[in-house]
Amino acid sequence: MQACLERLRAGGGRCTGPRVQVVRALVEHGGHASAGDLHRRIRDGGGSADQASVYRTLARLTELGITHAVPGLGGELHYGLGRRPHHHALCRKCGAIVDIPAQLVAAALAGAAALSGFALDALVMSGSCGSC
Amino acid sequence: MQACLERLRAGGGRCTGPRVQVVRALVEHGGHASAGDLHRRIRDGGGSADQASVYRTLARLTELGITHAVPGLGGELHYGLGRRPHHHALCRKCGAIVDIPAQLVAAALAGAAALSGFALDALVMSGSCGSC
DNA sequence: CTACTACCTGCAATATCGTTGCAACAATAT
DNA sequence: ATATTGTTGCAACGATATTGCAGGTAGTAG
Numbered sequence: 001m002q003a004c005l006e007r008l009r010a011g012g013g014r015c016t017g018p019r020v021q022v023v024r025a026l027v028e029h030g031g032h033a034s035a036g037d038l039h040r041r042i043r044d045g046g047g048s049a050d051q052a053s054v055y056r057t058l059a060r061l062t063e064l065g066i067t068h069a070v071p072g073l074g075g076e077l078h079y080g081l082g083r084r085p086h087h088h089a090l091c092r093k094c095g096a097i098v099d100i101p102a103q104l105v106a107a108a109l110a111g112a113a114a115l116s117g118f119a120l121d122a123l124v125m126s127g128s129c130g131s132c
Numbered sequence: 133m134q135a136c137l138e139r140l141r142a143g144g145g146r147c148t149g150p151r152v153q154v155v156r157a158l159v160e161h162g163g164h165a166s167a168g169d170l171h172r173r174i175r176d177g178g179g180s181a182d183q184a185s186v187y188r189t190l191a192r193l194t195e196l197g198i199t200h201a202v203p204g205l206g207g208e209l210h211y212g213l214g215r216r217p218h219h220h221a222l223c224r225k226c227g228a229i230v231d232i233p234a235q236l237v238a239a240a241l242a243g244a245a246a247l248s249g250f251a252l253d254a255l256v257m258s259g260s261c262g263s264c
Numbered sequence: 265c266t267a268c269t270a271c272c273t274g275c276a277a278t279a280t281c282g283t284t285g286c287a288a289c290a291a292t293a294t
Numbered sequence: 295a296t297a298t299t300g301t302t303g304c305a306a307c308g309a310t311a312t313t314g315c316a317g318g319t320a321g322t323a324g
Binding site: 125130 | 209236237243248249250254256258259
């Protein structure tokens with residue numbers, strides 16, 4: 001949480017009330033949360049941050065690499081804190097988003113992508129998770 | 133094209149004007165097209181099919197496995213004809229969607245997905261394509 | 265060929281997600 | 295303290311997609 005704010009500042013951003021609330025909501029939520037989830041969580045927690053500010057904050061955080069965005073079931077973006085390099089698995093039934101360490105898939109995928117002239121950044125696998 | 137219509141009928145669907153136009157637009161477009169792309173292409177070609185019909189037709193075709201949906205750059209769904217099993221690579225710069233034969237990635241992914249208890253259906257890789 | 269019926273269509277309203285213009289405000293540097 | 299410049303809240307807007315409904319039509323049974 002503090003680290004996120006410092007990185008934000010290091011990137012030329014300011015640590016304002018709404019931004020702190022977005023980061024806190026993100027940390028408290030854990031996993032991957034949509035902009036709407038965070039906005040609701042902030043308001044429900046008695047905070048105040050406009051929808052637009054939540055979106056703008058998430059965009060900035062993602063731009064700085066502090067968070068990363070993953071498309072969810074309906075196409076809405078879900079944001080997660082950017083720990084070590086990883087990819088994502090999306091459950092088509094419950095919408096859960098699970099992290100997959102990049103190492104596990106790196107070599108084979110890079111090869112497959114390269115065959116098509118692609119430089120691979122990220123991938124989302126879809127299927128059904130263990131609980132579904 | 134004819135094959136698509138037969139499969140549609142085999143699935144209990146009717147071959148109506150709007151549906152034929154959607155299938156034709158999809159075949160003519162090649163690659164992966166969004167609902168909006170197809171709607172525009174149909175109207176520009178002098179055809180007439182309501183936006184809602186295009187969406188409903190694509191949903192039905194996808195439900196029957198005749199087409200498959202891939203989220204594009206902005207999260208909008210793009211539809212492709214479902215040939216042999218393949219995954220997708222999405223260019224983050226130009227939005228191009230390229231098919232990747234499933235065989236190329238099967239082994240590596242099966243292992244990675246299984247580790248998390250995931251049954252893999254589909255995956256989208258993001259990065260930059262050869263032309264960008 | 266006619267009539268029937270379930271499926272499909274077009275229209276228009278609506279939902280959801282996200283973006284933008286703008287005036288007022290506030291975090292940081294000096 | 296003051297200036298500078300990034301941020302905020304609001305409200306309007308845009309795009310994608312879905313839905314209810316009345317009327318129309320494909321396919322089928324007679």
